[in-house]
Amino acid sequence: MARLSYLDAGRAALAEELARDPLVWAIGEDLGRGGVFGQYRGLTETFGPDRVSDAPISEAAILGAAVGAAMTGTRPVVEMRFSDFALCAVDELVNQAAKARFMFGGQARVPLVVREPIGMWRSSAAQHSQSLESWYAHIPGLVVACPATPADNKGMLKAAIRCDDPVVYMEHKNLWGLEDEVPDDPDYLVPFGEARIVRGGGDATIVSWSAQVHVAAAAAEALAGQGIEAEVIDLRSIWPWDKERVLASVARTGRLLVTHEAVAVAGFGAEIAATVAERLGRDLKTPVRRLGAPRAPVGYAPPVEDAVRVSRDAIVAAVTEMMR
Amino acid sequence: MARLSYLDAGRAALAEELARDPLVWAIGEDLGRGGVFGQYRGLTETFGPDRVSDAPISEAAILGAAVGAAMTGTRPVVEMRFSDFALCAVDELVNQAAKARFMFGGQARVPLVVREPIGMWRSSAAQHSQSLESWYAHIPGLVVACPATPADNKGMLKAAIRCDDPVVYMEHKNLWGLEDEVPDDPDYLVPFGEARIVRGGGDATIVSWSAQVHVAAAAAEALAGQGIEAEVIDLRSIWPWDKERVLASVARTGRLLVTHEAVAVAGFGAEIAATVAERLGRDLKTPVRRLGAPRAPVGYAPPVEDAVRVSRDAIVAAVTEMMR
Amino acid sequence: MMHRIRALEEVALRGLADKVVLGAIHPSIGQEAVPVGVMGHMSADDLLLSTHRGHGHTLAKGASATAMMHELLGRVGGNCGGKGGSMHIADFEVGMLGANGVVGANIVIAAGAAHAIKLRRENRMVACFFGDGAINRGPFLEGLNWAAVFRLPVLFVCEDNGYSATTRTATMTAGAGPAARARAIGVPAVEVDGNDVLAVDAAAAELIGAIRAGDGPRFLHARTYRITGHTGADPATYRPAGEVEAQAHNDPIGRARDTLLAAGVAAAEVDAVRAAALAEMEAAYGSARAAPYPPADQAFVDVQDIGSPAVEAY
Amino acid sequence: MMHRIRALEEVALRGLADKVVLGAIHPSIGQEAVPVGVMGHMSADDLLLSTHRGHGHTLAKGASATAMMHELLGRVGGNCGGKGGSMHIADFEVGMLGANGVVGANIVIAAGAAHAIKLRRENRMVACFFGDGAINRGPFLEGLNWAAVFRLPVLFVCEDNGYSATTRTATMTAGAGPAARARAIGVPAVEVDGNDVLAVDAAAAELIGAIRAGDGPRFLHARTYRITGHTGADPATYRPAGEVEAQAHNDPIGRARDTLLAAGVAAAEVDAVRAAALAEMEAAYGSARAAPYPPADQAFVDVQDIGSPAVEAY
Numbered sequence A, B: 001m002a003r004l005s006y007l008d009a010g011r012a013a014l015a016e017e018l019a020r021d022p023l024v025w026a027i028g029e030d031l032g033r034g035g036v037f038g039q040y041r042g043l044t045e046t047f048g049p050d051r052v053s054d055a056p057i058s059e060a061a062i063l064g065a066a067v068g069a070a071m072t073g074t075r076p077v078v079e080m081r082f083s084d085f086a087l088c089a090v091d092e093l094v095n096q097a098a099k100a101r102f103m104f105g106g107q108a109r110v111p112l113v114v115r116e117p118i119g120m121w122r123s124s125a126a127q128h129s130q131s132l133e134s135w136y137a138h139i140p141g142l143v144v145a146c147p148a149t150p151a152d153n154k155g156m157l158k159a160a161i162r163c164d165d166p167v168v169y170m171e172h173k174n175l176w177g178l179e180d181e182v183p184d185d186p187d188y189l190v191p192f193g194e195a196r197i198v199r200g201g202g203d204a205t206i207v208s209w210s211a212q213v214h215v216a217a218a219a220a221e222a223l224a225g226q227g228i229e230a231e232v233i234d235l236r237s238i239w240p241w242d243k244e245r246v247l248a249s250v251a252r253t254g255r256l257l258v259t260h261e262a263v264a265v266a267g268f269g270a271e272i273a274a275t276v277a278e279r280l281g282r283d284l285k286t287p288v289r290r291l292g293a294p295r296a297p298v299g300y301a302p303p304v305e306d307a308v309r310v311s312r313d314a315i316v317a318a319v320t321e322m323m324r
Numbered sequence C, D: 001m002m003h004r005i006r007a008l009e010e011v012a013l014r015g016l017a018d019k020v021v022l023g024a025i026h027p028s029i030g031q032e033a034v035p036v037g038v039m040g041h042m043s044a045d046d047l048l049l050s051t052h053r054g055h056g057h058t059l060a061k062g063a064s065a066t067a068m069m070h071e072l073l074g075r076v077g078g079n080c081g082g083k084g085g086s087m088h089i090a091d092f093e094v095g096m097l098g099a100n101g102v103v104g105a106n107i108v109i110a111a112g113a114a115h116a117i118k119l120r121r122e123n124r125m126v127a128c129f130f131g132d133g134a135i136n137r138g139p140f141l142e143g144l145n146w147a148a149v150f151r152l153p154v155l156f157v158c159e160d161n162g163y164s165a166t167t168r169t170a171t172m173t174a175g176a177g178p179a180a181r182a183r184a185i186g187v188p189a190v191e192v193d194g195n196d197v198l199a200v201d202a203a204a205a206e207l208i209g210a211i212r213a214g215d216g217p218r219f220l221h222a223r224t225y226r227i228t229g230h231t232g233a234d235p236a237t238y239r240p241a242g243e244v245e246a247q248a249h250n251d252p253i254g255r256a257r258d259t260l261l262a263a264g265v266a267a268a269e270v271d272a273v274r275a276a277a278l279a280e281m282e283a284a285y286g287s288a289r290a291a292p293y294p295p296a297d298q299a300f301v302d303v304q305d306i307g308s309p310a311v312e313a314y
């Protein structure tokens, strides 16, 4: 165990995989100077500019080249800088990477990792703040990871790199500085589709992922002060998502609240709430609930930005209401 | 009233709006020869090549130019040919068209219509068959229309052209030939967010849109033969969607089935099912249910393609089960 | 080989008329000299990225005509098990990494395949075919720049048939053309009469020589003509009267025949090649028609390892 | 004007240090001659599409410095009501249609704005600024081709400061540069010393003259230098030692001053301009600091008419 930031945990994961497997390589704008947040600091020096490479400002080529390089046996890790810029490469991700294996009848494997940081990061405004994980969960062929902790950012990035499917890997920009214990084991892998119980509780189940997990945990803390024990589940990956664990928890608590930072309308919370309602509808103590952002772009000024955040208090209020 | 095909209804709508408003224009690949399905047949001849214009194979420019031309006061209608190709222009649609008005503090209006035909069309395979309406429903700033009938394809396309918001306008390729009565009134507009009751019924509510509405209607017909009266609701637009009418219907029937052609996981059916479960969870006679495609790309061979279709029989089976 | 491509497509068009080829097909009839001239310089080890109009590329790269015909009919035994069809045909065994339904998308993928070759210090190359319409898509710029910046072993081949679907490409394309654009992006380019198989062969030899010598990417602009419509179903009435007829003398197969005859090859010999090709394709067609469709559960196979619909469909 | 831009950004950088400018800002210190030289030939009627590094463009187009400073601080009275910030600043009143957070995205938007001008047979034009890094993005190709095909009144201006964020653009760009690419796509191009405001002015005059005469799009490649880091927070340690110092003599403001002094203008007069600019920006800064943030409910305003979150947030 070592105490690492979320950022350094991701960096360590990539460094270990680069060292372990000569077919792993990373490419993206500015990686030679450490990447825009420093997630790649020192890696070009260690592994050389061919293995950790700068790229032109060509998102379509970054992703498209990764598809070609993945189909021919290497394991590219591509950096999109902000998930918003990955929108410049959607054909390459959705029509090419996600479908190649299927449409070529199993001849292709596309083992690539698309790192695309998500989320609000103070005053980054409408084009640098989006969380579009539900989009990729909707696309057959893709795996979607949204780690919330330093340990997961290590174990899941390593798992993503070793995985033979294309993985959309969404780190949250607001978590870069978060520190915690991280296993040193070079084979520490967090499997996709296994949720983490952040905190146990029998009164209600709160499901979340990415940075919002910490808001949910803070809400559960506050609820405990009121005598309400909420179980907090961090999904970690949203495709696949740990349906079994969520259903088991809600079967026990009878109450589900899903909360995420993304827009609520057609967000992945809808999928979870719908699934739970379908499967456990008869046994719920109270209807399922969702909390996500209003359907509005993210604004620059702090009060405007904050208006679309799902706060700890909103979660506390929702669960309290569900307990009535 | 005139009997028109879905395709000709759309063509008439555009022709009428071109005639009515000199600021309306259309652009896309091959429009000068009528467009890939003939939806533009004759329009260049009537309105000239500036008003109904060919475009280079440059989806990003088609959509991006439309953003610029819409911000400066014209009303472009852009043709993406297949919704799959619109994935080459997602930055332009999502980061630019959808957000310009908000991020510029209300200075911009982006009155553009993006026509992007969706859906399976025999053996079109993985890159020409997608239905991604739930993606755009998730994006603040966008209106999303999915007409199912010739009349709606006229009235909604006209409404989309007159609307000051960017509208993602998704015609279904399998409906081009469908004929029905269409109002001649040049001001016949179908407002967004008003669902159409395809058929009344008190036992269950089936919600759908686009081509799947016809499958749902056929299922309701079959169910009626078994003595089950299902109400079929065609949402027509999925953003906004007619929550009131759906909630009112389900409040009456106590049963909801949503069915769509798109992938079920994170499809817009999840939003509807989740909303109904949240609002009416306590009053449902049976848990909400969804039917959508499995999370797999669309294959070329007929049996492989058909395996991901939601059939009339699947709907009948689901409703029958819900009645037990 | 030109005869084999022509025969394959003629038979496939009959398959369309017979309603057994179900999806759209884009015949390359009239354009056969380009893939044949290029692919003669490539081995099975080398890689190919193709387009919606890729039958000729695929066959020339060494794919089995029988497997291709099965694929066009969506049958078991197709290169992609019937799941891809004409627009997604691929044969990884012979280095054919896929047709593509998205114009221009293959250009960046090809750059990436060449990037992997460089990273692995392998001794092979990539050829990437696309049409004249594709040079107006962003990935053309991004992919060529990428290949030049990283000095990758890739040959870009622009098959310029003058049309983008129903549109005359020239009306929607500014500047001096594909080769000028390539040069401005740093990729040396050669222009060739794409209906002269010997000229294509010679140009490809030179360009591929440079690529194999490690000089980075090269570009071939081949002028040709699409004798049929854009798809098998397109009557192509938008073409000026007489245009197709005026191109008759320019048919690459006819020209090659003339060259061979002039060089003393017997007409019967050439005709025998054509007859053999037709017989091969008829047999392939028969085989495909007799083959079953893949079973429905193939819909859930080869989607992905993690979170596969084969485990749980919804 | 150059002094005003410089002063605005110096004060904005202080705002960043004071933690009242909250989002990232991209100063154009050292690049002021390009917008000033170009915008002198444009009127309020003409349109402008800008970039992440757009303060200079915006001010030169006629936006109020006070409103801009309010916007940078996210306050009421900002051009976008505090909802856009530096990267989305816009002032439609003066024809400034927006900065853009996505590199290269403004190029196709500019082509469209010019397309609308042509359709409406208006007598105005569009200028579109972008950096040297943007020429590697697909929309560069698609937008230039579009403008040339439709012969649109747009001036593309590539502000070449040698860097794309922390990367030397030359290391990631193949070929002979922006002007060569533009020409190959059919857009006539001129190269200019972008730190010589008179040279920019002269080149812009010529190009804009052609555009206004209906000759279609033109391209200006202006070589310049970014004195600061990529953002206000970037120490730019990746630059070779001495590089910034070596550029000191090349500061467009210093060079213009030398020219003015040589032409007999009194130093005091030039200094007074600088002082006035600073005073203006200090006042703007004071005004912005004193202004309130927009209220939270602005989050739901101006999203859309149909299906607006102001009616129902979820």
Ligand SMILES: Cc1ncc(C[n+]2csc(CCOP(=O)(O)OP(=O)(O)O)c2C)c(N)n1
Residues within 6 Å of the ligand: B029, B057, B059, B081, B085, B088, C052, C053, C101, C102, C103, C104, C130, C131, C132, C133, C134, C135, C161, C163, C164, C165, C169, C230
């Ligand atoms: C991105 C994209 N846009 C549009 C299409 C529709 N389309 C298919 S082929 C074609 C014409 C392509 O022309 P060209 O590149 O010259 O190739 P050719 O068909 O002439 O071989 C078009 C527009 C597509 N498949 N992909």
Ligand SMILES: Cc1ncc(C[n+]2csc(CCOP(=O)(O)OP(=O)(O)O)c2C)c(N)n1
Residues within 6 Å of the ligand: A029, A057, A059, A081, A085, A088, D052, D053, D101, D102, D103, D104, D130, D131, D132, D133, D134, D135, D161, D163, D164, D165, D169, D230
């Ligand atoms: C599509 C996209 N990719 C990456 C970025 C991140 N980014 C912002 S500015 C910049 C550098 C741009 O370089 P250049 O075009 O030369 O403009 P300059 O910053 O030098 O003015 C990058 C990579 C972005 N904003 N958009």
Ligand SMILES: [Mg+2]
Residues within 6 Å of the ligand: C131, C132, C133, C159, C160, C161, C162, C163, C164, C165, C169
């Ligand atoms: Mg062509």
Ligand SMILES: [Mg+2]
Residues within 6 Å of the ligand: D131, D132, D133, D159, D160, D161, D162, D163, D164, D165, D169
């Ligand atoms: Mg630059």
